Amino acid sequence: xxxxxxxxxxxxxxxxxxxxxxxxxxxxLPGETHALIGPNGAGKTTLIAQLQGELPPSSGQIFFHxxxxxxxxxxxxxxxxxxxxxxxxxVLPDFTALENVRLAVQARQGHSFRFWRQAGADRPLNxxxxxxxxxxxxxxxxxxxxxxxxxxxxxxxxxxxxxAMRPALLLLDEPMxxxxxxxxxxxxxxxxxxKSDYAMLLVEHDMxxxxxxxxxxxxxxxxxLIATGSVEEIRANPxxxxxxxxxx
Amino acid sequence: xxxxxxxxxxxxxFAILLLLAVLAVVPPIAEAVGQPFAIKVASRVVVFAIAxxxxxxxxxxxxxxxxxxAGLFGVGGYVIGILAWHDFNGEALxxxxxxxxxxxxxxxxxxxxVLVSAGAAALMGVVSxxxxxxxxxxxxxxxxxxxxxxxxxxxxYGGEDGLQIQGDLSLAGLDPSxxxxxxxxxxxxxAVVMVLVQRLVGSRFGMVLRATAQNERRVKALGIxxxxxxxxxxALSGGIAGLAGALMASGQQFISPADMSWVRSGDLxxxxxxxxxxxxxxxxxxxxxxxxLELGLSSLTNAWQLPFGLIVIGMAVxxxxxxxxxxxxxxxx
Numbered sequence: 001x002x003x004x005x006x007x008x009x010x011x012x013x014x015x016x017x018x019x020x021x022x023x024x025x026x027x028x029l030p031g032e033t034h035a036l037i038g039p040n041g042a043g044k045t046t047l048i049a050q051l052q053g054e055l056p057p058s059s060g061q062i063f064f065h066x067x068x069x070x071x072x073x074x075x076x077x078x079x080x081x082x083x084x085x086x087x088x089x090x091v092l093p094d095f096t097a098l099e100n101v102r103l104a105v106q107a108r109q110g111h112s113f114r115f116w117r118q119a120g121a122d123r124p125l126n127x128x129x130x131x132x133x134x135x136x137x138x139x140x141x142x143x144x145x146x147x148x149x150x151x152x153x154x155x156x157x158x159x160x161x162x163x164a165m166r167p168a169l170l171l172l173d174e175p176m177x178x179x180x181x182x183x184x185x186x187x188x189x190x191x192x193x194x195k196s197d198y199a200m201l202l203v204e205h206d207m208x209x210x211x212x213x214x215x216x217x218x219x220x221x222x223x224x225l226i227a228t229g230s231v232e233e234i235r236a237n238p239x240x241x242x243x244x245x246x247x248x
Numbered sequence: 249x250x251x252x253x254x255x256x257x258x259x260x261x262f263a264i265l266l267l268l269a270v271l272a273v274v275p276p277i278a279e280a281v282g283q284p285f286a287i288k289v290a291s292r293v294v295v296f297a298i299a300x301x302x303x304x305x306x307x308x309x310x311x312x313x314x315x316x317x318a319g320l321f322g323v324g325g326y327v328i329g330i331l332a333w334h335d336f337n338g339e340a341l342x343x344x345x346x347x348x349x350x351x352x353x354x355x356x357x358x359x360x361x362v363l364v365s366a367g368a369a370a371l372m373g374v375v376s377x378x379x380x381x382x383x384x385x386x387x388x389x390x391x392x393x394x395x396x397x398x399x400x401x402x403x404x405y406g407g408e409d410g411l412q413i414q415g416d417l418s419l420a421g422l423d424p425s426x427x428x429x430x431x432x433x434x435x436x437x438x439a440v441v442m443v444l445v446q447r448l449v450g451s452r453f454g455m456v457l458r459a460t461a462q463n464e465r466r467v468k469a470l471g472i473x474x475x476x477x478x479x480x481x482x483a484l485s486g487g488i489a490g491l492a493g494a495l496m497a498s499g500q501q502f503i504s505p506a507d508m509s510w511v512r513s514g515d516l517x518x519x520x521x522x523x524x525x526x527x528x529x530x531x532x533x534x535x536x537x538x539x540x541l542e543l544g545l546s547s548l549t550n551a552w553q554l555p556f557g558l559i560v561i562g563m564a565v566x567x568x569x570x571x572x573x574x575x576x577x578x579x580x581x
Contacts, residue, residue: 052469078471086469092462095455103459107471112452113480119452165471 003066005030005199006051006082006169011060013046013223020046021057022223028169033191033200035210038220039243044203045087047220048173051201052084053077065168078107081168085158087177087203093147097138097157100146101129104164129164136160136190152183159190163198170200176209188212219243257450263529264442271435275428287427289543293536294434295496298441300519300531302488307517308525309449310481311461315513316372316388317489319395320365322508324490325497326399327361328354329411336415354419354498361494362487368395369486373479392510399505410504417498430499437495438532441488446528448484457481489516522563524572533571 004027013021020043028034036044049055051062053074062070069077092100102119105128106112119125133142136156141149146157155175162170175191176184188209191200195213204210210217211231218228221243227234234240271294278286299321306312334341334350341348351357376387405411422429448454459467460474467474497503506512515538523534541559545552567574 054465054469073473074468075471075473078469084469086466090463090466090469092459092466094462095459099455103455103467103472104470106452106455112456112472112477114452115448115454116451118447118450119455120450122452161470 002030004028004063005032005065006201007063008047008051009061009063011047011050011062012058013043013050013055014058019223021050024060024220024223024225026218026225026228028199028201029216031199032215033195033202033213035202035204035214035217036220037204037207037210037217041222042220043223044220045173046223048084048171048201048203052082052171078165081166082171083162083165083167083169084171085155085162085173085175087173089151089154089158091146091149091154091157091161094145096143096145097133097149097153097160098126098129098142100157101132101160101164102126104132104161105129108165132160132164133157135163137186152179152186155179155183155187156190159187163194167198170194170198170202172200172202172204174203174205176204176206184209257446260446260527260529263527264446267529267532268435268439268442271438272432275431284427287431289539291427291431291434291499292496293539294431294438295492295499296516296519296539297532297535298434298438298495299489299492300516300523300535301438301441301445301528302485302492303516304520304525304528304531305445305448305457305485305488306478306481307520308527308530309454309461310457310478310485312377312478312482313385313517314376314388314482314485315385315510315517316369316376316392316395317486317516318510318512319392319508320369320486320489321493321496321512321516322395322399322503322505323365323368324361324493325503325507326402326405326411326493327364327490328357328417328494328497329413329503330405331357331360332413332415332417333405333411336413352415352417354417354424358419358491358494358498362491365490365493366483366487369489370479370483373482373486377475377478377482389510389513392508392513396505396508396510399508406504408505410502410506413497413501413503417501419498424495424498425501430495434495434499437491441491442528442532445488449528453477453480518560522560522570524570526569527572530570530572537571 006028008024008026011021011024024047038044050057053072061068064080064082102125105125130142133139136159138153138156138160141153149157159175176187179187184206191213214231216228216230217234219226219234219240226243227237227240271290274290275287278284299317303314303317306314331350332352335352341350372391376384379387400408417424419433424430424433456472456477460478464474519534519538520531522537524530541556545556
């Protein structure tokens with residue numbers, strides 16, 4: 001077995017008396033699509049926020065590429081290849097789709113202390129951003145303000161921004177949240193395409209999508225990891241059935 | 249491949265040129281109709297337009313409501329005044345180990361004024377930018393008042409009464425106390441500032457600044473640490489405000505703490521809002537409207553603030569994005 005790409009060791013996060021993340025040790029292997037499932041309020045987004053660096057853990061460690069990143073700020077983690085798409089769509093509403101993604105490309109290319117040359121006239125920069133948008137099915141929406149895109153399109157834009165970061169690991173927090181059935185199917189197809197190129201940690205409630213995409217699953221209940229395994233193992237696990245899938 | 253044309257901003261460049269052209273013909277027209285006083289008014293509009301364009305870099309594009317900019321305006325003015333004072337009185341200015349004889353040469357003191365006010369903005373920005381929203385407004389307000397009372401405390405330089413510049417100032421052989429020199433030098437400065445800021449907001453730096461105003465959390469998640477960009481913008485903005493103050497002090501041969509009061513900072517914010525926050529040139533319109541209204545209404549009544557306030561309220565309620573919004577709708581219809 002190869003060394004994990006991302007690993008948490010005994011990660012704990014408390015909010016006052018509430019334990020949102022309770023001693024979680026989780027690993028994502030290179031190239032793996034790892035789904036994180038659990039009922040509402042299980043602490044999935046809290047865990048993602050700690051991985052991305054937005055929220056410091058109370059104790060425990062996070063390793064990425066074998067390096068301890070527990071104390072690194074989120075922008076440094078992003079530059080190391082950790083890209084998060086947010087559960088609640090978080091795009092820049094006054095920028096066009098292209099400008100949104102361009103910012104992600106720009107971030108990867110080093111500092112932005114460039115004051116004169118127009119970003120809009122920088123052909124390689126724009127071309128790379130457009131490519132990520134095309135991959136996510138937004139080729140004909142480049143110059144539409146992100147605030148005017150439909151909900152489904154904004155989710156696609158989120159993903160395009162993450163891809164433009166050329167990440168080693170995608171942290172996808174409910175990429176299908178709030179989507180209609182058609183959009184959901186399109187997104188699942190898109191993720192299936194991306195699966196071969198990126199490692200992913202996927203938080204999702206749509207079980208059909210999860211079971212079709214994931215190589216391994218981890219189940220989080222009340223902040224604790226109660227099981228990790230293949231789709232079959234998780235389906236057969238009685239503790240998971242009791243806690244989450246229901247009997248049946 | 250889809251169309252990759254950059255966002256069109258030809259209209260903005262056209263507006264900038266048009267505004268500069270309109271301002272440039274004010275003096276000949278004013279003299280032709282025998283109203284030289286109008287040149288003085290136009291100079292005031294231009295100087296405040298510079299400060300407002302500078303403020304709008306952080307206010308409109310960076311989402312930071314600063315009430316510090318009158319203070320920075322005053323810092324620029326005092327640099328000109330203090331250097332001229334030392335030059336005139338033949339007494340060296342001692343700053344720690346450095347002794348400087350002072351100067352009335354604006355080719356030296358104008359750049360120094362910009363540097364000192366940008367430096368002051370950077371220092372205060374380091375503290376202010378640790379906060380957001382209402383706290384940011386309060387901290388910049390507090391810093392503004394510190395600068396104001398510093399001006400009052402400078403007894404040697406006139407204290408509360410302000411500093412009258414007695415020696416001769418010169419800018420490459422030109423005398424800035426002459427009406428036309430003051431006007432056209434200020435207009436040239438406004439042109440340079442508008443061109444630089446217009447380029448800046450479309451550059452990579454500008455994209456980061458504008459993105460930070462919309463969603464700072466997103467910017468961090470993309471791998472960009474926002475604070476250093478906001479701080480740089482704040483310092484640049486402060487330098488521009490300082491330039492405006494330095495020009496005013498040179499033209500009027502006078503600077504006083506009254507120019508630094510927090511009410512003046514508020515006026516600058518109102519100018520930006522009246523003109524519109526989403527373009528570089530909007531605040532120029534705002535400054536013109538603000539100062540002309542002030543002048544017009546105060547000649548009609550002593551209680552001019554009352555109709556003035558009602559007009560500002562009306563514009564805020566009915567004109568989305570200030571005068572720019574109104575113009576945009578008019579052009580489109």
